[in-house]
Amino acid sequence: MNDIPDDVLKKAAAGGLESFEAVYKSLSGFVYNVAFRVVNNRQDAEEVTQEVFLTMYRRLKDFRFESSFKTWVYRITVNHAINYGRKASRGKNRSFEYDDEMQVTVTPGVVEAEIEKEYVNTVVEKLLGAISPEQKACMVLRGMEGLSYKQIAEILEVNINTVRTRLRRAREILLSLRKKVEYERV
Amino acid sequence: MNECRKFRDVILTDYLDGELDKESRERLEAHLSVCTACRIFAREAKEQLGDSFKEVRPEPVPEELWRNIRGRIEAENRTRDIAGEILERVFKPFLRPQLVPAYIVFLVFFFSGAFVAHNRIKLVTEIEQGRYLMSTLGEEASAEGLENANLGTAIEEYFL
Incomplete structure (x- = not known):
């Protein structure tokens, strides 16, 4: 996440749309990607991203600049994504199947490393569909953002051991599924 | 293990x-x-x-997303402006220092009227309660009178 100058933030907090656009440009990549990994669907990720930025625009005027802006943004993003993910997965059975979508088409001229990357992407996308939104949020903040357990606990406003438990359970599921993928791939 | x-x-x-x-x-x-x-x-x-997430390629943000967000913010701002304008138009003529004595007189009348009305309601309620009690007691008294009259007659009849 890029650092945004304080004066830009203050202008955005006062309602300046041009400054808020600068805030958006700096954060949209992070917000959209976290949302996408948690809700696991592009259309829903767009919806979550819109809600996150609207919430930020409305609440920025109440933001106390002595606390961490990054933590604030992480919290809004993850909470929106988890709530959206929960609603979307209500009634759905979280499951994982190795299917044809996971077969990556070999395009002539594309090097093997690219194919492998494409495969990893598809597998991660599919694997994330098998765990809960809360577990996904922990996995994304740790795996993609590289945050410490303490930072994740602060963002999610939970105990540090809850973060450990969510990560452990998610990894137990992912480990068994990955073994299945590797086995079926061979 | x-x-x-x-x-x-x-x-x-x-x-x-x-x-x-x-x-x-x-x-x-x-x-x-x-x-x-x-x-x-x-x-x-x-x-x-270990590294499965680090290898994940970031998803590109759809270009139309900012347009949608900006559109929604502008719509919200417009609604807020209109609401503010209406409130200002309705209440601004009444927010003048010259009108303060009139407001004070109005408030005095309003509260004294409310006080009188409250006491009146209280008085009416008390009267109604009194009437009810009177009528209930009256019924009981007449019933008792009747029973006594009957008993008196029966005893008289027995001894006679």
């Missing part, structure tokens, strides 16, 4: 994420040096889970 379970929980969390302190790390490594099953588990966990 129970000990292995605990170590595997640590492998899946603090060990993979490099969050172990020196002492715990040494304890785990000592266990891994003697337990083949846990050593294999740690290696597999590292291979299978």
